Amino acid sequence: MHFDLSPELADLRQSVRRLAQEQVKPRARDIDTTGEYPADLFEAFRQADLLGLCLPPELGGSGAGILGLTIAIEEVAKYSNTAALMLLLTRLPTGPVLIAGSDEQKRRYLPGIATGELRAAFGLSEPQAGSDVAGMRTRAVPDTTPGHEGGWILTGTKCWMSGVREADWYTVFAKTGDPTRRDHASITAFIVERNWEGVSVGRTDAKMGVRGVDTGELVLDEVRVPAENVIGEVGGFRLAMLGLNAMRPIVAARGLGLAEGALMYATEYVKEREAFGHTIADFQGIQWEIAKVAVDIEAARLLTYRAAWLADQGKFGREHVPFLSMAKYHATELAVRASGLAVQLLGAAGYMADHPTEQWYRDAKQLTIVEGTSQVQLGLIARGVLGHDLWWD
Numbered sequence: 001m002h003f004d005l006s007p008e009l010a011d012l013r014q015s016v017r018r019l020a021q022e023q024v025k026p027r028a029r030d031i032d033t034t035g036e037y038p039a040d041l042f043e044a045f046r047q048a049d050l051l052g053l054c055l056p057p058e059l060g061g062s063g064a065g066i067l068g069l070t071i072a073i074e075e076v077a078k079y080s081n082t083a084a085l086m087l088l089l090t091r092l093p094t095g096p097v098l099i100a101g102s103d104e105q106k107r108r109y110l111p112g113i114a115t116g117e118l119r120a121a122f123g124l125s126e127p128q129a130g131s132d133v134a135g136m137r138t139r140a141v142p143d144t145t146p147g148h149e150g151g152w153i154l155t156g157t158k159c160w161m162s163g164v165r166e167a168d169w170y171t172v173f174a175k176t177g178d179p180t181r182r183d184h185a186s187i188t189a190f191i192v193e194r195n196w197e198g199v200s201v202g203r204t205d206a207k208m209g210v211r212g213v214d215t216g217e218l219v220l221d222e223v224r225v226p227a228e229n230v231i232g233e234v235g236g237f238r239l240a241m242l243g244l245n246a247m248r249p250i251v252a253a254r255g256l257g258l259a260e261g262a263l264m265y266a267t268e269y270v271k272e273r274e275a276f277g278h279t280i281a282d283f284q285g286i287q288w289e290i291a292k293v294a295v296d297i298e299a300a301r302l303l304t305y306r307a308a309w310l311a312d313q314g315k316f317g318r319e320h321v322p323f324l325s326m327a328k329y330h331a332t333e334l335a336v337r338a339s340g341l342a343v344q345l346l347g348a349a350g351y352m353a354d355h356p357t358e359q360w361y362r363d364a365k366q367l368t369i370v371e372g373t374s375q376v377q378l379g380l381i382a383r384g385v386l387g388h389d390l391w392w393d
């Protein structure tokens with residue numbers, strides 16, 4: 001057992017850290033204010049070869065794996081969670097294809113992600129079905145039109161989809177079985193292309209944070225999907241969902257980086273700010289708050305890196321779920337706590353848009369909701385504890 005990064009991953013961290021400091025940091029506030037998609041940062045990531053971190057070399061990626069992507073996202077999230085989300089979107093919709101897709105699907109849809117020629121988004125949630133995915137109403141019915149046999153016709157609306165506007169293709173889930181059934185075998189994952197007839201972007205959301213990458217609706221109006229665009233097999237929801245388990249460390253990295261960025265910023269501030277004839281960093285009450293978050297950051301980093309390592313080993317099945325969920329739960333709750341502390345340590349200044357603290361605070365809250373809320377993660381952890389899947393004697 002060792003805790004050092006490999007030389008390749010240590011180099012990756014250094015180079016992304018530099019890119020984040022030089023290119024992401026100066027843009028973060030502007031992206032939040034304008035809400036405009038930061039095409040320049042996408043280009044910077046493309047030039048730095050960061051869009052294919054978790055894709056294997058044979059598909060045009062760099063093979064840095066989930067741990068590599070996790071480390072890159074941690075660095076970028078110190079300054080902008082929008083930029084971190086752009087990197088995350090190289091894995092969220094591609095995960096099910098990597099895990100369960102056909103060779104043909106991989107060849108057709110994945111190399112373009114690594115080169116930046118294609119972007120993708122992930123459509124699971126619906127207005128009435130977020131945590132409760134089995135409540136989805138998007139339907140896929142067999143296409144019986146002559147010449148299209150074996151294909152499917154999809155109708156429904158997906159919502160809150162990150163990157164919906166920029167995406168060229170979507171991983172979309174729909175009920176192929178009886179729509180009143182709630183078992184996983186009634187749900188299938190499909191690849192849907194943006195330019196297909198019947199595919200359109202509906203309304204986009206006015207968001208509290210992580211502005212610049214839109215979330216919004218994907219409307220599917222009798223969209224013809226060929227049989228070869230079924231991911232895995234019909235009713236193969238379980239396999240495709242493994243992609244989400246493997247995402248936990250990547251979402252956790254967004255929280256971890258945000259917490260580090262917020263603590264770094266607040267620490268510099270308290271060393272300068274004076275009150276009662278001292279800097280406020282001299283007060284024990286302030287020091288302890290900083291120390292407590294520092295402990296939590298290290299705990300989150302260990303949980304997150306271990307989760308990424310597990311995912312890279314292909315260990316994201318049921319027995320590993322609690323460990324993956326712990327990373328997501330702890331790191332994202334920490335992001336809310338750390339950014340809240342940063343606002344508090346800066347006082348009124350921290351509440352104003354003159355400092356990035358208020359933005360971090362708004363951005364952090366998203367992380368405890370997306371890709372399985374904190375309550376959903378706690379449920380998964382508890383199932384592992386009750387089932388003695390952990391370190392029980």
Ligand SMILES: Cc1cc2nc3c(=O)[nH]c(=O)nc-3n(C[C@H](O)[C@H](O)[C@H](O)COP(=O)(O)OP(=O)(O)OC[C@H]3O[C@@H](n4cnc5c(N)ncnc54)[C@H](O)[C@@H]3O)c2cc1C
Nearest residue numbers: 122123124125130131160161162215369370371372373375
């Ligand atoms: C900014 C943003 C981006 C997003 N991007 C995407 C995306 O790209 N693709 C996509 O498919 N979705 C996306 N989502 C949707 C996200 O995955 C859902 O919001 C999430 O799964 C929670 O679903 P919900 O919002 O419907 O909340 P609900 O499921 O309605 O939950 C409401 C509350 O009840 C709690 N709750 C629910 N069930 C239980 C339970 N069994 N026990 C205890 N508490 C429970 C929840 O924890 C939560 O606090 C995004 C959301 C946001 C905010």
